[in-house]
Structures are given as C-alpha cells and as structure tokens.
Amino acid sequence: MQSLSVQVLAEAGSTDILAVANSPLVWVCALGVFAVIFVQTLIYVKAARKAGPDAGMSSQELTRSYRAGAIASVGPSLAVVLVAIALLALFGTPAVLVRIGLIGSAATETASAGIAATTMGATLGGPDYTQQIFAIAFMAMSLSGGMWMLATLILTPILKRGGHRLSAMNPAAMAIIPCAALLGAFSMLAVAEAPKSSVHLVTLGVSAVVMAGCLFLAKKLGAGWLKEWALGFAIITALAVAFVAHTA
Amino acid sequence: MxxxxxxxxxxxxxxxxxxxxxxxxxxxxxxxxxxxxxxxxxxxxxxxxxxxxxxxxxxxxxxxxxxxxxxxxxxxxxxxxxxxxxxxxxxxxxxxxxxxxxxxxxxxxxxxxxxxxxxxxxxxxxxxxxxxxxxxxxxxxxxxxxxxxxxxIPMELIDVARLYILPAVMGAVLVQIIATMKQLRPTLFAIAIALLVQFVLVPLVPQLAMGATAIGVAATIALAWFGRDRTVTHHAHLADDGEGEGTAPKEEI
Structure with missing residues (x-):
C-alpha cells in the first residue's frame, strides 16, 4: 500500500522529502542495521564469556564491565538523540537513525549531504531541496560511510598482522593532514552559509557562540557532560533564533 | 591511551x-x-x-x-x-x-x-x-x-528547521573542531582560505562552486604542511599520548 503511494508520490521535483525518506524499504534496511549490531553484540558477549576464565576474568566481572559501559553511555547517547531529532526534518527518521545515530556523525553527514546537494546546484534544506536532491544526498552519505567501513574491513586484518607501523612512517603527516583537512572542510562549509541570507548569518553566529559558551563553561566548571550536549544545545538554540528571525 | x-x-x-x-x-x-x-x-x-x-x-x-x-x-x-x-x-x-x-x-x-x-x-x-x-x-x-x-510539529516550523539546519550545525561544529585541535596556525590558514574561496574565487569562477569544499581542504592541507612549525616534533602513535593530540577523528565532532 505504502510502497505504491511512494511510486505515485515520487516526482523528481517534489519537495515532500518525508514521502520518499519514509518509504518502507528504507525503514526495513535501517532496522536491519540495528538488528545486525544487536546480533554482533550478542556474539561478542558470548565470546567474551567463553574467554573469561582464560583471561582471569570472572563472569561477575564481565557483567560489571557490561553494566559500567552501559551506564557510562547513557549521557552521550541522549546527546546524540537530541541532535538526531533536530535533523529529522531534513532526512527523515530511517536515514537519521542509520547515518547520524549510528555509522556517521551529525557533522560529517550533514556536510556530505550539503556537498552532494551543491553538485546538483541545489541547497540542502532550501526551496530547491527536492526528493531527487535528497536521494542523491542520502546516496552520497551512505557511499562515504560505506568507504569508512570498507577501509576498516580491509585495514584491520592488515594492522593486526603488525602493519600498524604504517602509521609511524610519517608522524608529522599523520598529525598535520587530518587536522588541516578537518579545519579546511568545516571552515569552508561554515563560511559558505554566511552569505546565503542575513538569517543564515545570524543562525551561524548563534550556533558558534553557544558552542563556545558551552565549551568555556565545561572547562570552567569541570563539567564534561556539557561538552557532549554542546552540539545539541547549539543547534536547538540556533534554530529557535532562526525561527524568530525568519518570522519577524 | x-x-x-x-x-x-x-x-x-x-x-x-x-x-x-x-x-x-x-x-x-x-x-x-x-x-x-x-x-x-x-x-x-x-x-x-x-x-x-x-x-x-x-x-x-x-x-x-x-x-x-x-x-x-x-x-x-x-x-x-x-x-x-x-x-x-x-x-x-x-x-x-x-x-x-x-x-x-x-x-x-x-x-x-x-x-x-x-x-x-x-x-x-x-x-x-x-x-x-x-x-x-x-x-x-x-x-x-x-x-x-x-x-x-506544524509544517512551517519544519520548513524553518530545514532551511537553517546547515548553519545551525556548521557554526557549532567549526568552533568545536577549532577547540579540539588547539592549533592556531592551521586554523588561521583554514579560515583565511575559506573566506578567499567563498568571496573571491567562487564569484570570479562560479563553476568552481561545487568543488569549493574540496578546494578549501586541499589548500589548507598544502598551507598547513608547508607552513608548519618545524620546531615541533610529532611523535609516532599519536593515539598513545592521551587525547591523540593533532589527530582528527570524525567522532570527535
């Protein structure tokens, strides 16, 4: 029923993103990724329990480790939830769950989507953000994330065989290149938002100021949790200001 | 670590x-x-x-x-x-x-x-x-x-969220990256290049707009490399010294 309606609703020029973003197959695949990680977790727990005695680790200690990991991740997980909810309007639930919640991160995935939209001469989230642009952005994010996994799949066995001296070959390059690439990419992406409209400029500024404030307070008060929540707070505050400025 | x-x-x-x-x-x-x-x-x-x-x-x-x-x-x-x-x-x-x-x-x-x-x-x-x-x-x-x-949520709210989500994310992320890296020189290079590309290069050659981010990345890497502070020695196995200073995993952002 719904898959039929997708076919009907799907028009390259339609801006009803959620109609395609929520198509049943996309949902099934997203839930499939969740299922795969659940299965992986089960297999790993079982393997660890089996190896416990040999490593001098009691079943009790293994359970305590599991529980400690679970409790430690409650805060960071909820911080990711907040960011993910803010991005729902842009990508729809299944894509957000997989791309932002799991494999990727809010920063790299929105950046990838924005870059992909630009190659089509469109703006992510703008009036020309059609179903076609969404699909291309989703594809580009997924391919890029796929390359990350592919690299992990290929490199891990190699590194395990002692190839991790690879990273010691040129320490200066290993330190400078990723840092410069990240600064270069996000400086460009941030600066590109500024001239779009005065509201864009204000939104950009508010977001940056809120983040700076959170990081400053986190350091002053020794509140590590604030660092985790900073991105969510910055996005929500900036969007609230954008709404007021937009409707004013 | x-x-x-x-x-x-x-x-x-x-x-x-x-x-x-x-x-x-x-x-x-x-x-x-x-x-x-x-x-x-x-x-x-x-x-x-x-x-x-x-x-x-x-x-x-x-x-x-x-x-x-x-x-x-x-x-x-x-x-x-x-x-x-x-x-x-x-x-x-x-x-x-x-x-x-x-x-x-x-x-x-x-x-x-x-x-x-x-x-x-x-x-x-x-x-x-x-x-x-x-x-x-x-x-x-x-x-x-x-x-x-x-x-x-009312549709108009969603439209506004969609329209301004990119600046709302990018402003914070850029500040976070700058704070995490704590490297003044590459930061200044990166911002200067971004301004140059966005406000000089792209208006002059509009066809470059779709590659603007890649140009920014390449130029920042080149400048950061050739303009690096050669008095600093970088250690192998960055991950070993605590926070992995200087490395830039995507998960940090």
Whole structure:
C-alpha cells in the first residue's frame, strides 16, 4: 500500500522529502542495521564469556564491565538523540537513525549531504531541496560511510598482522593532514552559509557562540557532560533564533 | 591511551580472537550492504530522474573532502581499540566521546589494565553495554518519539528547521573542531582560505562552486604542511599520548 503511494508520490521535483525518506524499504534496511549490531553484540558477549576464565576474568566481572559501559553511555547517547531529532526534518527518521545515530556523525553527514546537494546546484534544506536532491544526498552519505567501513574491513586484518607501523612512517603527516583537512572542510562549509541570507548569518553566529559558551563553561566548571550536549544545545538554540528571525 | 601489544592474544584468547574477527567482519559487511540498499533503491527505482553521473559527481565531491579520513581513522583507532572492537566501533559510531570513555570506566571498575587480556575483555563488554543502551535509546527516542514529534510539529516550523539546519550545525561544529585541535596556525590558514574561496574565487569562477569544499581542504592541507612549525616534533602513535593530540577523528565532532 505504502510502497505504491511512494511510486505515485515520487516526482523528481517534489519537495515532500518525508514521502520518499519514509518509504518502507528504507525503514526495513535501517532496522536491519540495528538488528545486525544487536546480533554482533550478542556474539561478542558470548565470546567474551567463553574467554573469561582464560583471561582471569570472572563472569561477575564481565557483567560489571557490561553494566559500567552501559551506564557510562547513557549521557552521550541522549546527546546524540537530541541532535538526531533536530535533523529529522531534513532526512527523515530511517536515514537519521542509520547515518547520524549510528555509522556517521551529525557533522560529517550533514556536510556530505550539503556537498552532494551543491553538485546538483541545489541547497540542502532550501526551496530547491527536492526528493531527487535528497536521494542523491542520502546516496552520497551512505557511499562515504560505506568507504569508512570498507577501509576498516580491509585495514584491520592488515594492522593486526603488525602493519600498524604504517602509521609511524610519517608522524608529522599523520598529525598535520587530518587536522588541516578537518579545519579546511568545516571552515569552508561554515563560511559558505554566511552569505546565503542575513538569517543564515545570524543562525551561524548563534550556533558558534553557544558552542563556545558551552565549551568555556565545561572547562570552567569541570563539567564534561556539557561538552557532549554542546552540539545539541547549539543547534536547538540556533534554530529557535532562526525561527524568530525568519518570522519577524 | 593503551598500546596495542601485537602478541596480546595468548593461547587462551585465541578462540575469542577467532570468533570476533570472523563474526565482526561478517556483521560489518552485512551492515555495510544494508546501509546501501535503502539509498540505492531510491536512486535507481524511485523514479527520481537520477543518472549515474549525478551519483558519481556527488560521491567524488564528498570523497575529495572526506576521503582522507576513510583511511586515517582506522589507522588512528586501531592501537586503542584492538581488532575485535574495531568492527564494533566503526558501525556504532561516537568512538571518542562514548565508546572509549565507556571502555575506560569499565576497565577501572574491574581493575583491569588496558592492553592486557582482562583489559581487552572489559573493553569489549563495555562497548557491548554501550551499544545496547545506544540502540535502545535511538529506537525509542528517535525512531518512535521523534517520528511522532515530526508528525505533530506544524509544517512551517519544519520548513524553518530545514532551511537553517546547515548553519545551525556548521557554526557549532567549526568552533568545536577549532577547540579540539588547539592549533592556531592551521586554523588561521583554514579560515583565511575559506573566506578567499567563498568571496573571491567562487564569484570570479562560479563553476568552481561545487568543488569549493574540496578546494578549501586541499589548500589548507598544502598551507598547513608547508607552513608548519618545524620546531615541533610529532611523535609516532599519536593515539598513545592521551587525547591523540593533532589527530582528527570524525567522532570527535
């Protein structure tokens, strides 16, 4: 029923993103990724329990480790939830769950989507953000994330065989290149938002100021949790200001 | 953090290593395939007039920006995570802000030193615990609650959120990256280049707009490399000295 309606609703020029973003197959695949990680977790727990005695680790200690990991991740997980909810309007639930919640991160995935939209001469989230642009952005994010996994799949066995001296070959390059690439990419992406409209400029500024404030307070008060929540707070505050400025 | 000792897998752990590398690889491959089916379906069967050329162009533009990290990140995290956890971490995400802290907390809870067999098992169990919490909270709060939320929020609010989400994300992320890197020189290079590309280069040659981010990345790398402070020595195994100063994993942002 719904898959039929997708076919009907799907028009390259339609801006009803959620109609395609929520198509049943996309949902099934997203839930499939969740299922795969659940299965992986089960297999790993079982393997660890089996190896416990040999490593001098009691079943009790293994359970305590599991529980400690679970409790430690409650805060960071909820911080990711907040960011993910803010991005729902842009990508729809299944894509957000997989791309932002799991494999990727809010920063790299929105950046990838924005870059992909630009190659089509469109703006992510703008009036020309059609179903076609969404699909291309989703594809580009997924391919890029796929390359990350592919690299992990290929490199891990190699590194395990002692190839991790690879990273010691040129320490200066290993330190400078990723840092410069990240600064270069996000400086460009941030600066590109500024001239779009005065509201864009204000939104950009508010977001940056809120983040700076959170990081400053986190350091002053020794509140590590604030660092985790900073991105969510910055996005929500900036969007609230954008709404007021937009409707004013 | 910890140093991976290549011989850490003793005879007793051999079974664990075998199971986790086998199933770790199988599950990650399954995750990879599943994550691609959805977008492939929309692109090829969605009736959205998308050509292979569109996809290639978008992919190449993204690759030019993030391609370096595909290789650099696994290299950076391997010494900290060990091979078993690699297959977990790159599917679950949020490595440095969630998985690593969880592993460290668990190790200290059971007094296991990192890099030992006990330390490895404690870390893997902790990541399993973190994964469980993460999956459940995403399904519940984003999958169920978020979908409901988006269905009751007025359309105009959604339109505004969509229109301004990019600046709302990028402003904060840039500040966060600058604060994490703590490297003045490359930061100044990056911002100067971005301003130059956006306000001089693109207006002069509008065709370059779609490659602007890649140009910014390439130019910043070149300037940061040739203009680097040669009095600073960079140490091998960045991951070993605590926060991994100077490395830039995507999970930090």
């Amino acid at each position: 910890t140093t991976q000792i290549p011989t850490r897998a003793g005879a007793g752990m051999a079974g664990f290593e075998a199971t986790t590398s086998r199933w770790g690889r199988i599950t990650m491959l399954a995750g990879l395939v599943l994550s691609l089916i959805g977008p492939c379906y929309l692109v090829f069967f969605g009736g959205l007039d998308i050509t292979a050329g569109h996809v290639w162009l978008a992919f190449l533009a993204v690759a030019a920006t993030f391609g370096i990290f595909w290789i650099m990140e696994p290299l950076t995290y391997f010494p900290i995570l060990g091979s078993a956890a690699m297959y977990q971490a790159f599917m679950i995400g949020n490595i440095s802000n969630k998985l690593l802290p969880a592993a460290i907390v668990a190790q200290s809870t059971v007094n296991a030193r990192p890099g030992t067999k006990r330390g490895d098992l404690a870390a893997v169990m902790a990541i399993c615990g973190a994964a469980t919490v993460h999956l459940v909270s995403l399904l519940l709060f984003v999958g169920v609650l978020g979908t409901w939320l988006i269905s009751i």
